[in-house]
Amino acid sequence: MAVTERVAMKRAGIDWAGLGWMYLFFWYFSGVTHLLILLGDGAGFSGFRQALLMSTIWLAPLLLFPQRARLFAAVLGAVLWLSSLVAFGYFLIYGQEFSQSVIFIMFESNVSEGSEYMAHYFAWWMxxxxxxxxxxxxxxxxxxxxxxxxxxLRVAAPLMVLTLVLGYPLSKEYVEKDRWSEAVEHLQTRMQPAVPWQLVVGYGKYREQLEQMQSWLASNAAVPPLRNLQDLAGSPPATLVLVIGESTNRQRMSLYGYPRQTTPELDALREQLDVFDNVVTPRPYTIEALQQVLTFADQQNPDAYLSTPSVLNMMKQAGYKTFWITNQQTLTERNTMLTTFSKQADEQVYLNNNRNQNARQYDGDVLAPFDKMLADPAPRKFIVVHLLGTHMRYRFRYPESFERFSDAQGVPATVTEDQLPTYNSYDNAVLYNDHVVSSLIKNLDSQQQRSFLLYLSDHGEAVFDAPAADILGRNEGRPTAPMYTVPFILWRSPQWRESDPRGFADVLGRPYSSEHFIHTLADLAHLRFDEYEPSKSLVSAQFQARPLLIGDPLKPKSLIDFSLIRPKAKVQAAGLVQADRVPAAKEKAAAEL
Incomplete structure (x- = not known):
């Protein structure tokens, strides 16, 4: 270094420009991909923000040993560059952020499948x-x-950087949760958007969640089969489809009387549908709800999902080839249970590899694998399609062509100007969800075979719905009706109706909780076994109305009847439950993303 440069640097105190170039170099390996994702509106700001923060930790060794700065930068840069190629390449192909879900898919695929993907997506411009x-x-x-x-500052500055970026969030989380495991988990989540942690933390989480999933699968394999199962229809060829929605409140569907036309395609099919208008979910959270929906667990026996057969077990035992298509994430802290259910099927298709749910992902992607499964030669098929539905963030759930609602027309006066964009984007998400569900029905109908499709959502969502118009999201501790009111729609092919002419017009208003769904599915499929309880089937002549219990079953005192948070009166014209009336003490709930 020239003497004049050293003198100038000494007078300036700190070489801020040099510090800026140093930071920009390390940010480059994490930040470029996140910047492209952000500019492409493929995800929110959180990943980009964490990449900004985590890139500063690499400044520490260069500031501590400035005489070796370029050497350290070269070594670290080489490691970061190699690590970042995976995420950068994944973005070039999919336009998405690399995640542990991708690692799961990579290890689930064989070499031949991997080569096929590479050949299919590789382009010269890459x-x-x-x-x-x-x-x-x-x-x-x-x-x-x-x-x-x-x-x-020689030692203090690097320590300050590490303390602010790593030490502060770790200690803050520990003080709040009083558990180091949760504090470390929180820090890993913050680090994961940046390289090389995308690979290091992602692989670690993958192994952790894989071990948990394998443990659950082993437990499921040890569960005794259903006793004395028989098919009353005689096991003829059939295709049965279960479509599981996400965060969709039926009160925002025109099929259920909502004034905005958010379900035009299902409205057009209404004569072919059985639209049940009094079904609620027991829990406002996906995992907790589906643990009951897909098994014999319920609010009185919440842990029974671990020791009883699932819907997939039941259908496989009945002789159906089972399939699972999901547009939800795969192995994450929350979604591993869903993947465990999917692995019980004979074949699986995983479509959503985003690091978090707040990323652009369209449910239309399920249509191609669904058509492929319909073409499978198996005479008896059971297909589960798990949608991302109307999950937050709503504007990421639909293509631009479905952005129909953009003004205040048809919006309640209680919705403020600030709330309007979110309110409209939810309705647009419902509109696109209508297109996907109706497309699944039409594709199934085109097969001209004995079949039915049943669509329900895991739970609802409060999106500034009157009269508690300040609530966005879900909070079990402060429930409102939109969090629990779910669509429950049955489509039956002409061939199915011919073999099973039962009419359900008189039972569409029955009060029902999806916690007992497995009994309804068994009834519709003509399956009988010792564990089947006809009184818990929504379509059985022996149905018995029960309290619609909502709340955390692990806290029995928190369980309440759903009727306590909304009136029993219905809109006469549409059969829609009227606007929710909740006690004053329950009018506010924090949004849970």
Whole structure:
């Protein structure tokens, strides 16, 4: 370094420009991909923000040993560049953020499948893109120079960086949760958007969740089969489809009387549908709700999902080939249970590899694998389609062509100007969900076979719905009706109606909780076994109305009857439950994303 440069640097105190180039170099490996995702509106700001923060930790060794700054930067840069190629390449192909779900898919695929994917998605322009990406890193490295801090900051500054970026969130979480495991988990989540943690933490979480899933699958394999199962119809060819929605409140569907036309395609099919208008979910959270919906567990026996057969077990025992298509995430802290259910099927298709749910992902992707499964030669098929539905963030749930609601027309006066964009985006998400569900019905109908499709949502969602118009999301501790009112729609093919002419017009208003869904599915499929209880089947002549218990079953005193948070009166014209009336003490709930 020239003497004049050293003198100038000494007078300035700190070489801020040099520090800026140093930071930009390390940010490059995490930030470029996140910036492209953000500019493409493929996800929210959180990943980009964490990449900004986590990139600062690499400044510490360069500030501590400035005389070796370029050497350290070269070594670290090489590691970060190699680590970042996976995420950068994944973005070029899918336009999404790399995640542990991708790691799961990679290990689930064999070499032949992996080669097929590479050949299908590889394009010539990716080669210059990778070269340009590497050249950018090299040019930034060439701009690096040692940054000599004043002696009093030589050690303090690197320690301060590490403390603020890593130590503070770790200690803050520990103080709040009083558990180091949760604090470390929180820190790992913050680190994961940046390289190399996308691979290191992602693989660690993958192994952890895989072990949990394998444990559950082993427990499920040890569950005794249903006793004395028989098919009253005589086991003829059939295709049965269960479509599980997400966060869809039926009160925002025109099929159920909502004034905005959010379900035009299902409205057009209404004569072919049995639309049940008094079904609620026991829990306002996906995992907790589906543990009951898909098994014999209920609010009185919440842990029975671990020791009783699931819907998949039941259908396989009845001789159906089973399939599972999901547009939800795979192995995450929350979604591993869903993947466990899916692995009970004979074949699975996983479509959503985003790191978090707040990313652009369209349910229309399920249609192609659904058609492929319909074409499977198995005479008896049971297909589960798990949608992302109307999950937050709503604007990421539908293509631009479905952005029909953009003004205040048809919106309750209680919705404020600030709330209006979110309110409208939810209705647009419901509109696109209508298109996907109706497309599944039409594709199934085109097969001209003995079949039915049943659609229900895991839970609802409060999106500034009157009269508790300040609530967004779900909160079991402060329930409102939109969090629990779910669509429950049955479509039956002409061939199915011919073999099973039962009419359900007189039972559409029965009060029912989806906690007992497995009994209804068994009834519709003409399956009988010792564990079947006709009084818990929504369509059985022996149906018995029960309290619609909502709340946390692990806290029995918290369980309440759903009728306590909404009136029993219905809109006469549409059969829609009227606007919710909740006690004053329950009018506010924090949004749970």
């Amino acid at each position: 080669v210059p893109a990778f070269l340009a990406y590497g050249l950018g890193a090299l040019l930034l490295w060439r701009r690096l120079r040692p940054v000599h801090l004043p002696s009093r």
